[in-house]
Amino acid sequence: MKRAYNGSNRGLRRRKGGWFFRIDGSVSIFLIMVLAFVFLFNAVLIDYARIAAATTQGERLARAGIRSVLSAYDVELREKYGLFASGGTDGNMLLSSVLNDNLHESGRSDAFNLIQMGVESSTVAWSRPLGEYDIFRRQIIEEMKYKAPIDFALELGGKFKPLSGAMAEASQVTKVLRALQPLYDEREEALDLMMERRKQAAESGRAMLQLIMNPPGDSLQQSTLGEVSTAADIAAQYDDFVYKYTWDMNRDSREPARYTYPLSRYSQESAQVIQRIPQVMNAFREQHNVFIDQAQSALLRARELNDEMKVVLEQSRSNGSGKRDRARDWDIPGSSSDEIDSDPLDKLREQEDSLILDQADFTGIEEHLAAQKRGFESLEPLTAALPGVLAEFSGLYSNGSRMIEAVLAAAGSVGDYLGSYGASGSLIEAELAALEEHRSxxxxxxxxxxxxxxxLGDAMKIIDKIRELSDRAGEAMQRYETLQKYYEEILSLNKGLDEAGKEGQTSSDPYTAGSSAMTNMDGVYDVMTNALTGTRDRLFQTEYTALYFPHFDVSALSSMASGMGGSDVDRLAAQMDPHAQELEYILYGFHNPAGNIAAAYGEIFAMRLAIRTMEGFVKKAGIGNPLAVLAAALLYGIEQAVQDMLRLCKDGSIPLSEFIPAQLTYRDYLRLFLMMHGSGESQLSRMLAVIRLNTGINPAERNTYASANIRFGLRLWFLPGMVRLLNYSGVLAGDVEGKVYYRKIQADSAY
Structure with a gap:
């Protein structure tokens, strides 16, 4: 049975199974769902955009805040030393004040703030104190990177460039002649010893000659019986001996013997003389051989030294070949292109070969020595045969003339040998004269x-007097002790090693002092070349030190340099304070008042000695002998360097050279020495110690790097849960607590 339906069925659709449902409003529901999703998306997007904008604004505020914190640097450090470090103001307070001022809302009631941010917390962390070497060195570079190269090139490089070629040649000449000089002197001493031993070898036969004939002569006259002390006496008295012996033998038996005593004396003394001849000859032979062996050893040593001189000369020329002028690559606008004429130095180097003895010279000496040995060998047979001939004196029928001839022959051979090779011997003196030709x-x-x-010793006495000024320091020593304490604290902060100052001791030997001065001058040109063509860090530190730290008033030493004594004692005492010699202290590092001044004075003197010695080579090259030129150049250099130091103390500056009138001040010399010795960590420590002494600011407590950590908060408008989900996914970097989004921002900055 069908169910009756009285109404309309429009809008209804039948389902399977007999049920019906309505389809009215489905579009509206669909649109509502779409709009809800769009709203959700837009809400999340709006908050995300607000978060992104807040993050950007927060980062900008953080950077502005940290810059504001760093703006509170220490004014005294900046004005006195060009350094930036925290000024002691509370960084947290500064940062908080800057952030609050920037986030403060205006007083308008109709204002709409899309990004309502708030500061949850803010802190500042300081690090990298100025006392750390890397930080201090970086600030020096930033301060000097434009000024230092220009100042150094124009004020020093341009002045030294024309001097480079001549100084390089003078340095080479000084070093090679300095190496040759002791070898030359030792070789000549060996040759002198050889000649002396040859003379002594010949003179060892003087006793033999005196035993044969004294005084020696070319003839021998007959004489009556008397004292017999030589072989010549035996031969000369033999005929008288025979006569008197015959007379006594043939006398009347009733008469007493008349000549018994003279005859007995003649026989005894003649026997003694004959017995002594072999003994004296053996002693002569032994001494002669010893002296000749020593002469040969001395000659061998002279040859070895001569070979060493050859090696030194060859090495110096091979090492010097191919070297170019170090200053040629210095590109300095406005520098002089005129150079000192180094032709005299080139010619002097060509004359160095004259110091070497040729092989022919030694061959000639060896031949002379061999001739002397042959001369000795030629006299031995005559002296050896003499006792046998003289032994015939006891007979009545011996040949007296034969005795005389044997004596004259033996005496002549020994006398000729002594006349040739003994003291004032003709041949030995001729050989000495030949040796003296190259010793002119x-x-x-x-x-x-x-x-x-x-x-040079007088100049060193002035330096010794400067060192003695420490005894008059008084209160200055207390400040030096404080300075040393600060220095050690900086070393401890950086875990550095104490590099104690070492004062260069100028040798009292002119050759050593001159060679050392030339080596130091080479070092000056090397560091200047590096600074002007390559590495600049050393240059920046040098020029910074010279710019910001005062140096000693060298005019206070004028009376001492002139040898007038201590007329400026009070003025010198004031200059012993570390504040009056900061540059010297940083350079040398002696924690006593006079040590740094003495070191600077000595080093300037050494540089003046090098430059003036170069001038001496140019002026004295005409002397000829290279070693004589070196000695004359060193004497000239020492004399002029002493006068230069006096002028420097009086006027404050001196010409670089007689050939280059450019003026160099006391400060300029210290800048050069800083280039040679500076840029080390010990110099940085001393600079920081001086800064602390002058300002009372401990560089270890003043930082140069600040890190701001800020936590911003932003209230979310929509769906904090969705934002939290995004945060979990890693899209956002902050945290969501309730309806507030928090973001931590870090900003770092440094001076």
Missing amino acids: SDKQRKQWEKEAKVK
Whole structure:
């Protein structure tokens, strides 16, 4: 039976199974669902956009805040030393103030703030104190990277460039002649010893000659019986001996013997003389052989030294070949292109070969020595035969003339040998004269060496007097002790090693002092070349030190340099304070008032000695003998360097050279020495110690790097749960707590 239906069936659809449902409003429901999804998406997107904008704004605020914190640097450090470090103001307070000022809402009631941010917390962490070497060095580079190269090139490099070629040649000449000089002197001493031993070998036969005939002569006259002390007496008295012996033998038996005593005396003394001849000859032979062996050893040593001189000369030329002028690559606008004429130095180097003895010279000496040995061998047979001939004196029928001839022959051979090779011997003196030909300037050279040593000693006495000024330091020593304490604290902070100052001791030997001065001058040109063509860190530190730290008033030493004594004692005492010699202290590092001044004075003197010695080579090259030229150049250099130091103390500056009138001040010399010795960590420690002494600011407590950690909060408008889900997925980097999104931002900055 069908169920009756009275109404309309529009809008209804029949389902299987007999049920019906309505389809009215399905579009509306669909649109509502779509709009709900769009709303959800837009809500999340709006909060995400607000979060992104807040993050960007927070990062900008953090950077602005940390820059504001760093703006509170220490003004005293900046004005006095060009350094930036925290000024002691509370960084947390500064950061909080900057953030609050930037996030503060305006007073308008109709204002709408899309990004309502708040600061949950903010902190500042300081690090990298100025007392650390890397930090301090970086700030020096930033301060000097534009000024240092220009100042150094124009003020120093341009002045030294024209001097480079001549100084390089002078350095080479000084070093090779310095190496040759002791070898030359030792070789000549060996040759002198050889000649002396040859003379002694010949003179060892003087006793033999006196035993044969004294005084020697070319003839021998008959004489009556008397004292018999030589072989000549035996031969000369023999005929009288025979006569008197015959007379006594043939006398009347009733008469007493008249000549018994003279005859007995003649026989006894003649026997003694004959017995002594072999003994004296053996002693002569032994001494002669010893002296000749020593002469040969001395000659061998002279040859070895001569070979060493050849090696030194060859090595110096091979090492010097191919070297170019170090200053040629210095590109300095406006620098002089005129160079000192080094032709005299080139010619001097060509004359170095004259110091070497040729092989022919030694061959000639060996031949002379062999001739002397042959001369000795020729006299031995005559002296050896003499006792046998003289032994016939006891007979009545011996040949007296034969005795005389044997005596004259033996005496003549020994006398000729002594006349040739003994003291003032003709042949030995001729050989000495030949040796003296290549020593023509040695006597004058020795005199110049002696004068140079005296004048150098006088200069060293001035340095010793400067060192003694420490005894008058008084209160300055207390400040040096404080300075040393600060220095050690900086070393401890950086875990560095104490590099104690080492004062260069100028040798009292002119050759050593000159060679050392030339080596130091080579070092000056090397570091200048590196600074002007390559590495600049050393240059930056050098120029920074010279710019910001005062140096000693060298005019206070004028009376001492002139030898007038201590007329400026009070002025010198004031200059002993570390504040008056900061640059010298940083350079040398002596924690006593006078040590740094003495070191600077000595090093300037050494540089002046090198430059003036170069001038001496140019002026004295005409002397000829290279070693004599070296001695004359050193004497000239020492004399002029002493005068230069006096002018420097009086005027504050001196010309670089007689050939280059460019002026160099006391400060300029210290800048050069800083280039040679500076850029080390010990110099950085001393600079920081001086800064602390002058300002009372401990660089270890003043930082240069700040890190801000800020936690911002942003209230979410829609669906914090969805934002939390996004945060879990890693899309966002913050945290959601309740309806607030929090984000941590870090900003770092440094001076």
